[in-house]
Amino acid sequence: MAQTTWWRLLAFFVLMVTKAQTTENTSRCKMYNDSDRKVLSVLEPLTNQNFTVTTKNGEEEYTYVFQVCGDADGVKDAGVVQKSKGNTVIVIGNYSVTEAFKGSDWVLLIYQGGEKYHEHCSKGSRKAMIMISCDRTKAAGPLSVVLEDRERNTDCFYLFEMDSSVVCPLIESKLSTGSILLIVCFSCLAVYLIGGFLYQRLIVGAKGFEQFPNYGFWSEIGNLSADGCDFVCRSRGSREEPPTYRGVSTEPLEEPEERDDHLLPM
Template identity: 30%
Template sequence: MQKWKIFGKNFTVSNKGLTYFIGICSSPNNLANNTAIIQKENNSSYVLGKLDQVNFVRGDNWILLTYRNGDPYKNICNNSIRSASIMFVCGQNTTDPTVLQAHTDTDQHCDYMFELQVSEMCPAVEKNKKLSGGAIFLIIFFSIAIAYLVIGAVFMHIKHGARGLEHIPNFEMWRKLGNSAADGCDFCCRCERSSPRAGYFLDESGPDMRDDDILSP
């Protein structure tokens, strides 16, 4: 909570003729008696909770901060001690607390509940990632290729009555190019090598000694 922008700030909210002074981990109006929330009605004021009596509960997407040890009720609510809770939720309206529950003439709740939106509780929104140069190139390349094939196929069908693979524009050129590429790969990647056959071989660098052996007496 210390990293929140609202940490240590004070808020004032009015509801049904009552005014509330709320401190977020601080005393409203710079009071020095650990007061956290004050309720004012006409000329009367009541402490709803103090900073030295705090309960903190955290949920998946909310935080409940409860201030206890407020002023006691008189002749109502079984003379219990006042307490007030603040529900922190995700939101951008960080300046206007909402009164969810209070003790009034028409609402006989003995505990008080406020809601305050906190922008820091909202999940981080990922910024739009820009496309890389390679992605843009691929998009343009495939767009042109698809347009080339579609428009070319329609043209070949209407103009020349093409059928089957003949719909491919410049089909003969692409076939020859594919065959040339296949021959090149075959030449570069060929593993077998021709080897000389078994038997005699002619050595033209010198005389054939076999004839001399046959002709000698």
Template identity: 35%
Template sequence: MKALGYLSSISDCELSTTDTNERNILNNKLAKWISVYKKTISASTVTSIFDIGICVKPNSTLAPDAAIVLKDKKNITGASLVIGKLKDVDLVATDTWLMLTYRNDQNDIGICNNQTSATLIFVCGQNSSAATPLLNYTMSTPRCSYVFQVEVPELCPKQAKKKMSAGAIFVIILLIVSSVYLIGGLLYMKFIRGARGLELIPHRDMWMKLGHLAADGCDFCCRCNTSTPKAGYFFDDHGSDLRGDDDILAP
């Protein structure tokens, strides 16, 4: 699986790398791949609620560069904590998943007392309205990390459309033509010709002759027994060959 690289700028996201070529290639792809691009989604744990902006500031915060905001469920009206900012972002993209990481270099006070970062892993799926927390936070150096999984349909492999084979199409056409011929012929023979019974079958004589010819052909091709007289017999199998007795019977 080949990684496509890092982005340097995506709309409101200011990424840490500045490769112009990679930026031009991936900047357009992100908006096409992710149905939640420039939208806000949410995630929750037992104790916390997260408002997550995909390269956009969540509506629940006044911080101008906030990307992910954490709130305590016990004090939801209290102050929120910014754990990731739009000004410090990394994006790694492959053919089947994307990984978007927000960082906040300011020390978190009250949870892990360290710098924080939040990583969004975009995978194939249909539930793009919410994120799934995979890791609440880790006491790692130099920062505390949060990990979320987001499902997006654009990353799912495209299924090849199944097409009917030429044989199937031919059989369907043959059945349709046969049905039209039979039904139309029956109606014509009944209402126009006034036929009854087996005479309702259109072209009945032709089909009967065709059946006999087919039977004769099968009999000719598949016949195993022959009528060749056996040795010692004359003309048929029931009478003895008396030609060898001519000298005895002669006067």
């Protein structure tokens, strides 16, 4: 009983450590609502990666760097940063102030608390919104800039977009019952043949056709099938039917005995 208890405790410990490791990186995001943290667990495979995009507007050129719950371009607490030609870095949004929303095939990640505008948006804080959509052909990226909405009085934002297969819904198996049974049967047959072959060759030391499992039985399967068919489908009795005409007997008539006593010498 004590041994069983120890095994259960060990299994529980391993499960908890594995679960902690699978959400270790996304746990660095500080959420408004901890109940939405399970949305971030979907994005765990995208962590520890910088996604970049460069845009040009006339003579102006900007490079945006995005990271999931990590320091974008090495800037502490910054989820999205903007870099200009003069290496001026502006924090667009912090992962220390994060929101996440999930749909059937998309995740919207929002970083708030960026640097304040100098002239636009009533000098409010910048905000980054990253829409991650399902694309089964792409592991992640590329990142693209959709727009920068800074002409409103409040709540201005940058909108980014990228594709990834990690947000795609799981494809449910559509195998029928018959297909599943066939797969199980072929799997069992493969195990029987391979296991039997290895046993006959390595343990028994058989050679040639004798390596085939139960070779004696399978070599006689044709004869056994024929015997079974003969037993079931064929009659073992006489095929001659007794005649019913006027009650004539089927027994052979006895021929009169030839007497040759008169040939004997007297």
